[in-house]
Amino acid sequence: MNASPRIEIARILCPIDTTEFSEHALRHAAAIARWYGAELRALFVHVMAPAIDVLPPLAGPPPILTLTPERRREILDHLQRFCAGATGGYAVDLRVEDAPNVAREILAQAGVWPADLVVLGSHGRSGFQKFLLGSVADKVLRLAPCPVLVVPRRVDRAPTPGDPTFDRILCSIDFSASSLRALEYAMTMAEEADAELTVMNAIEMPPELRETPLSADFSVEAVRAHAEAAQQRRLLELIPESVRTFCKIETAVVEGRASREILRLAAAKQADLIVMGVQGRGALDLAIFGSNAQQVTKESSCPVLVVRGSV
Incomplete structure (x- = not known):
């Protein structure tokens, strides 16, 4: 090989849930975005769950719980503070989406945008093992239309603005x-x-x-x-x-x-x-x-x- 290949990363998608695990992931996503001058989008998926677990006979499908405007504003305010602290001031496009399935929504958002990189936080060895097997990270890792960066909880330090990641x-x-x-x-x-x-x-x-x-x-x-x-x-x-x-x-x-x-x-x-x-x-x-x-x-x-x- 004589020429150095170039990889363009222009759009980075980082699913978040306000835990320390997603904060680590968002810090890494922001550091990579700085390197490449990439757009950074943080995605929070609100799961639309049925309002009741057990239906009376012949009651029909249950109503789906969606966010009220007031609750959506509360979540957005909290997420904006969360993102500002994690990204060190790097511009982030915050999205809150209602969806019945978290993994499918992440994959859909990654494909439609389209993202060049998805950055995911993990929940540690025991938690992540369950998390991977048949759950969100497993589906995203296997089905994402772009590379996926997994940031485990055991990472010693999160990157700071200006430092090499x-x-x-x-x-x-x-x-x-x-x-x-x-x-x-x-x-x-x-x-x-x-x-x-x-x-x-x-x-x-x-x-x-x-x-x-x-x-x-x-x-x-x-x-x-x-x-x-x-x-x-x-x-x-x-x-x-x-x-x-x-x-x-x-x-x-x-x-x-x-x-x-x-x-x-x-x-x-x-x-x-x-x-x-x-x-x-x-x-x-x-x-x-x-x-x-x-x-x-x-x-x-x-x-x-x-x-x-x-x-």
């Missing part, structure tokens, strides 16, 4: 279209922040299992070394020289389950951003998504940017 970025590559697209985001963000970028590949199947020993001098160590060297060459070929001018780049090839090795290397490098790709949007992709990206987003102590190859 990400100094050490880890990007996991498996050479799929989605991971190559993720690398473009990682390189662009590393250039923007003058950050250190580590590009890694995890060899999940031990290379010697693919080889058939043909002689008594068959060497497992030699096979492993050959596989690692081959993957290192492939990683180096992906990185344009122009990117090295603006940021420090390292490559790493490790052996083991990808999600485990990503988390281990992120901790060792003290990464403050993990970037990774996921495949597709269909139900058949859940097994792939759940095995790596979902595990990383559940366990990570730093934000995780999830990118789809078709984005």
Whole structure:
């Protein structure tokens, strides 16, 4: 690769609920918006619930509770104060929408605007595990029409105005279209922040299992070394020289389950951003998504940017 890819982020959508988790997310969204001069939209979804839980026989459909004008103004006033404190004065377009389903409304808003990035706050390991499995974040991560940045509650600090958000970025590559697209985001963000970028590949199947020993001098160590060297060459070929001018780049090839090795290397490098790709949007992709990206987003102590190859 000879040219440095450029990623444009012009519109950032950040769903909020006024908890500390969404405040962390909004701070990150505002910091990224400053980098790119992007529009920032905060979305609060008021769930339209039935007025009663149990219907008398033949009563017909229940009435739907919507916000009164007075209650809507109260919520808007509270959210405006919340956004002002979290964004450090960066302009934010605040939207309050009535909808029966939070995830579907986030996805709809992201698609119609359209957003270039969605930033979500998580509720921690146990809470986020339930949150992900079949709930809001799971649907948004798998179905969003754009990349999604997940900000876990275990993030040590939220960015402050003027400070770089990400100094050490880890990007996991498996050479799929989605991971190559993720690398473009990682390189662009590393250039923007003058950050250190580590590009890694995890060899999940031990290379010697693919080889058939043909002689008594068959060497497992030699096979492993050959596989690692081959993957290192492939990683180096992906990185344009122009990117090295603006940021420090390292490559790493490790052996083991990808999600485990990503988390281990992120901790060792003290990464403050993990970037990774996921495949597709269909139900058949859940097994792939759940095995790596979902595990990383559940366990990570730093934000995780999830990118789809078709984005």
